[in-house]
Amino acid sequence: MKYSKLFGKTLRQPPKDATTVNHRLLTQAGYVEQLMAGVYTYLPLGLRVLTNIARVVREEMNLIDAQEILMPTLHPKANWEITKGWSNIDVLFKLKSRTDKEYALGQSEEEVVTPLVKGRISTYKDLPLCLYQIHWKYRDELRAKSGILRGREFFMKDLYSFHDTQEDFQRFYEIAKKTYLKIFKRLGLTAKVTEASGGGFSEKISYEFIVLTDAGEDTILYCDSCDFCVNVDIAKLKLGDLCASCKKSKLKQAKGSEVGNVFDLGQKYCKDFDITITGRDGEKIHPIMGCYGIGISRIMGVIVEKYNDKNGILWPKEATPYQMHLVGIGLDNKDILSKTHETYRKLQNKNVEILYDDRVDVSPGEKFADADLIGIPVRLVVSKKTGDKIEYKERDKEKTEMLSLEEVVKKVHV
């Protein structure tokens, strides 16, 4: 992509109303544009990041035999009345049509996915069944001011699993947990799992996946030797206590941000929508359901909160909008211009995703500042000084190296 053609350039000044790092940097670097509080447009660079995060999630979901579907975000009121969500969920967005029909905007999709499977499963042999989607969700937040961390509209992966026994749910939960931790690791995040009760409406357990970051809204106690993690507000434990789970390490304290969750829904939704199947002993049973969320746009915000310095963003490899940022210096010189263009074309032909700063009338200092702000992991420079080599620099290091094109390509695929 030629930077001169890119829609959504860097801004000289951060937005005045930005109170969080992710809002400030993502806007200034040309990734997002706030439409109103909690609602954002993703510009070309931002959409590439969002798509990359979704790709990682999708790859891992498919590996555990979850099947992707796409459900509507506009839901009939009737389904939400069946589950009592219409009156019980205060963050549910409600709409009225011109014929006075009422609708909800999806904040979770049990009200759609449960009736969807009705009639499509009839015995335990049809289970487990795991369906997921990656789509927009809506929450009527009273205050939405943490950039893309907590939006009124946000991009999310939600998976729903159906099981004939509690044991099978537990078995699948363990698989989902490992998969979640793998997803976060691929995206450069360390996540811990907290266990909490279902929040008063049910005795069922829910799990939260918390990423350790100073920008997090939760304070947690966690163990370095195992997954153990609790929210400090509810825990009787304190910093320095021995881990209650593995008893190997003392608990540490950190700030954290929730990036995923799992709910054991029990039989609630299958009872609400009257779904029965034939169980292993021939009796009629209601299946057990689990719900598993990952905030895709939220992860993008958390990554920026965690990976930044005074000059801008530092994207992890799997999330970055482009693999390399090629900067041409002195492009008013015909020889340098053609050499930089050739480098760009050759790297593209080697399947390197590359953002090419081809602007002629911009100073080197400004180009380097933009490259740091945008935060692609590798910066390449072609100039009069570089001769037949390319200057290679990683975003998080000071050191530069002079490499041949082949050596640059090799670096991408390590």
Ligand SMILES: [Zn+2]
């Ligand atoms: Zn432990």
